[in-house]
Amino acid sequence: MVTTVVIGAGISGLAAANVLHKSGQKYVVLERNPNIGYPIRSTGGLALYYVNKFSIPSPPSVIAATIRSVDIRDDYGNHASIEFDHDVGIVYDYPKFIQNLAKDLNVQTGVTVSEIAGNDGHRYTVKTTKGEYQADYVISSAGPMSYLSPRSFRVRDEDMIIGYEETRFVDNVYDYDLVLWFTKYAPQGYFWYFPDSNGKKRIGLGVTKQYGPNIKKYFEGFIKLHPELTGDVDHTIAHEINVGPPAKSVTTGNIMYIGETVGTTFASTGGGLQMAYKSGFEAAFEAVTGSHGHYQMVWDREMYPILKRHYKLKQFMYSLNDRQIAKILNVMSGFKVKSENANDEIPRLALYLIRKQPLLFFKLLHSIF
Secondary structure, three states, X not given: OOOEEXXXXXXXXXXXXXXXXXXXXXXXXXXXXXXXXXXXXXOOEEEHHHHHHOOOOOOHHHEEEEEOEEXXXXXXXXXXXXXXXXXXXXXXXXXXXXXXXXXXXXXXXXXXXXXXXXXXXXXXXEEEOOEEEEEOEEEEOOOOOOOOOOHHHOOOHHHEEEEEEEEEEOOOOOOOOEEEEEXXXXXXXXXXXXXXXXXXXXXXXXXXXXXXXXXXXHHHHHHHHOHHHOOEEEEEEEEEEEOOOOOOOOEEOOEEEOHHHHOOOEOXXXXXHHHXXXXXXXXXXXXXXXXXXXXXXXHHHHHHHHHHHHHHHHHHHHOOOHHHHHHHHHHHOOOOOOOOOHHHHHHHHHHHHHHHOHHHHHHHHHHXX
């Protein structure tokens, strides 16, 4: 008998497990893969603002690189840059990061959950390939398409991104740590370049699922256009990313759904670590304190509104043509950031955009609100 079963040893599940572990609660984390941190399902980038805000454990040993400058480009030479005099982002060595989160926790690997069954209305039976567990709470990060998740969480193909990335040995060829391209080689997505450890670079793209079968062709076409990115390949990753609308309800009784299962990814960027971590933390807080409804309340007040706006912003970005993207980059090229907190900078950027491109701004405003 355990108090809480956590399904999945990704960032959200391990965030939950850390809260349970520190509280002294009896719990178990069930992970279907044999090795924690694999397969790699994240590029590992995260703003330091969220690392500090959510107290995400980030010892130097798990950090591959840092970010303090960004340049956003298109295929026609337009670009806008953001530079700081200090680090504002980090790049995790993702397997090390996940393994560090899992340190000292009760994680059972190679275990597949087949069913979550209700018992007397207050306790659940979690059936697995290696036996059964009785628990008062279940915290699940099984994924939106899993048979363990409600059908309402299912994601349409147009709201699923296929990400492909190669870590290559490439010289420092740009004046910016992070470079993003809105390019024809990443339809309804973007291309990225940023540092990794030991002089390596991470180069990849994300496209909507309908373009996924051709993702290697898009990658090779872009590299051919940018030969400075050619280099020996250290390793590759490919994975699906849920950039659909966030779920409205994240609990069923004492079963709480977290992470990508309920759409914690910032749909406009594809970044998912920050809200995934917070969802696991808040769900576990409810299990520890017995404060029924806590996680849903935090979701409604603090998480859902932000995630919904990111989804609407993604839809707006998908609606732009090349000319409109060029206009936005030209406007942004004159904008100077003052803070690393996006929640502070977005209103300032909005006012700047009103002055420079009022019609484009009001289209953005209408799409988000």
